[in-house]
Amino acid sequence: MDAPTADSAPTRPLAMSDVAARAGVSHQTVSRVINRHPNVAVATRARVLAAIAELGYRPNGAARALATGSTRTIGLVTSNISQYGPAQTMLGLEHAAREAGYFLTVSVLDDAGARTMTEAIDRLATQSVDAIVALSTYDEAVLALREVHAAVPLITVQASGDGDGPAVWVDQETGAALATRHLLDLGHRTVHHVSGPAGSIEAAARASSWRAVLDSAGARPPSMLRGDWLPASGHAAGRELVARRRGGESVTAVFVANDQMAFGLLNAFHEAGLRVPDDVSVVGFDNVPEAPYYIPPLTTVRQDFAELGRRGVQLVLGLLGGEQARPCPVVPQLLVRATTAPPTRGKG
Template sequence: MEPEGASRALVMSDVAARAGVSHQTVSRVINGHRNVAPHTRERVEQAIRELGYRPNTAARALVTGSTRTIGFVTVNINQYGPAQTLVGLEQAARTAGYSLSVTVLDEATAEAMRDAVDRFVAQSVDAVVALGTYDDASEALHALDAPVPLVAVQSGGSSEWPAVGVDQVAGARLATRHLLDLGHRTVHHVTGPADSQEARDRIEGWRAELLAAGASVPPYLRGDWTPSSGHAAGKQLAARVRAGEEITAVFLANDQMALGLLAAFHEEGLDAPRDISVVGFDDLPEAPYFTPPLTTVRQDFAELGRRGVQLVLGRIAGQDLHPDPVPAALLVRSSTGPVPVPVGAARGVG
């Protein structure tokens, strides 16, 4: 509501009058200054809510040199991981008093990434966050010399570039170790695209855990994150089982591919986990409702967003922060179980 009789737009002095403080105090609260007493900050924030006041961001930018906006550039937002990374960053940015401006690229090319960052700089954002999971995009980020802080999320691998991500290698090791602990002699793997650093990190973790256990490392099958590629991999594995190969456990690089693989196994008369145990990665909201409910590795995207924004704000303040990777967690459901004994006795295929 507006002050009685007013027909003009609300200004900061209206908030000051309602809260019984100075114009400068209102300005400090809005701009996130720390030297404001908690009870005073609460009065000002209450006055803002009561009046429905919205700060003039353009005017504030002229005074402070800050738009309190972070640019975010991503690709493949239709995939669960990138979409949830965006949600986590937006929530963390909002909590910190920033808004998020988003650009979704059609392709993860160096040229597209450079153009997106240039547009954000032209909009006077305070910093840019980029989803750097694909090689072209990651290489473009390293080649850019942006006039604002530029950080990456989910870039994977080891790099001197300011970045934060989930520990993909450790997550893949958790999945593989779980299957080995159930008695499986080895674990087959369906990976993501070749140009995805996340996919390569999950291969690294899978292979490292097999080698650490003294297990054989079978050739992996290539997928592209989609259920259809998981379905194709499931058909291939079922044919190999039918030909007499011992395949009792499969780790897939994401849950969507696991969904396709489970469908293929069902079509081929194979049952999970009776015949073959299956583990995914991501923990889709639908994963507990797969048939059977899917054992998977959960990525904490809310924590990823919090650490990503923490890194951004630190870079804005001139701090050289290097956040630890976000840990992954194994969620055990009904798609995994002990190795069949004797192997092949109950596979249900001719």
Template sequence: MLTQEPARARAMSDVAAHAGVSHQTVSRVVNGHPNVAPATRARVLQAIAELGYRPNTAARALVTGSTRTLGLVISHINQYGPAQTLLGLEKAARAAGYSLGVAVLDEDSEAAMREAVDRFVAQSVDAVVALSTYGQAVDALRRFESPVPLIAVQVGRDESRPTVWVDQQVGAGLATRHLLSLGHRTVHHVTGPPDSLEARGRVIGWQTELEAVGAPVPALLHGTWLASSGHAAGLELARRARSGEDVTAVFVANDQMALGLLNALHRSGLSVPGDVSVVGFDDIPEAAYFTPPLTTVRQDFAELGRRGVQLVLSRLRGEQGESQPVLPALVVRETTGPAPAR
């Protein structure tokens, strides 16, 4: 009985012959080298797809000294911002010809951050991207020395190393300025957790905008990013409004808390935006379908990921790279309107 020989794995020479190019040209395409004509690159990629060629990453790493792998250290992956940043980084890394390994921190401590970075270094990744906006992990990143490029994302400007981040203060200023422009005397703020760098940036942007125009700065209402804490803040603001406090505009530090706040205001008999105008932050996909649709500040996580990978590639080329803030944008919908007549 004859047995069928297993199919031979395709080699780079097969791709070169199929595409009508040299072995070196195929190597350049596979390794993401820029000096390949677009038409030639397309022909090689088509040959790779037709033949089902899979590069031998171990052999390539021995030759080039590169594993074409980036390590991502991240925490709070259950939250919208970190999850979307992860997706943006993975997509940008894939487009640049890199794979992305992920380590999720169990806690925001210096020891956990250092252990994750060291583990990636031991795996011979080309570079490490660290994303954490909480506590000791952020402070640790400012002190880290790593044998591979270490890029910090969403930790704000850092004079010690290039970083990429969304400017939270600018976003909070946009939200607060929009509400003041509608005639509201002041703007209340529901903030995120006190150990969150993003939450602190939004507080600074909100307070700075109020102080710039001489508006009163109300006491903060503290939240946890969860809709339940926004609901509790909404009930408290409704109580203050009933007692005579001037509550006509609220900037909420994320959209989930804004959802809870809208529900609490509705249950308390206050209309939005007739009695109280509300602005959120993030522009989650559901924000356009809230009742009413939510005015919010949009963070461009895809752009954040693209710039993060660009910074990684520049560091791998031996360049210092530049810190690059991503500017958020205000998305005006139906939860904001003119201040009610008093």
């Protein structure tokens, strides 16, 4: 009997055998193509994919999971999704998972404490995900993950390589060092820093690296200011630095722990009549989409969230294939724009 066509309204659901008949291959070959098995000839794969498109065949996910032991689904546990970094990390993971033929199912937590983190991971595991990715950029999340024993492979996307299990991360220390050295290399005698919130591993790593670079250069670290990642806290830090300048402190260069706070800082400087970069140079961190279009365009450190997602999914697939987990740091990049320049003579 001929295989049904897309126009013939079959009396039963299309099956893999219908695709096999139309493509002139075995049922096993169709299965290999659907499951992205590498050992299929290019011409054969093209013929099977053409038959799938012509018939309008949709694989039965439940049946495929029973046959392969895989749902081709990765779970993600995250929090603080309103912030740029976590949101972009999630998008990077979703895109990389889709490219690999996987779905991403997301659990967004109001807080990343031990109880909520454990409950979310257990809930994802009961949904038969193949693996779980947990975003852990705050101290409480890292502590919680140390107590979790997942029934499936568990990897973390985090702020450093100090975790116990398989992980991917952006090298925060290198990014902060690039920002601080850039300002010192321009001739600034020291660099002020606006940090992120307490409890943030990223904020702590960037502040620690800023201080270490100044120490190694023989520059005394000024008193650090702390924000909360939002522009309002950067604006408040900017007003504080303006007050310090008026009090006689030399403030010619500022490394801000993220771009959103840097925008608030720049606004405070503008209100006070300070010119950037003539009076004060500023470097941010993240390279948010607005950074090149601010006036002046912001010098910043770029985190490659797409690459972070790709490496995260690669690590998942490797673990599922029985490979040994390897460190997966992503190195950030300094993007020099118009908010940094050598200090005005006599003010460095």
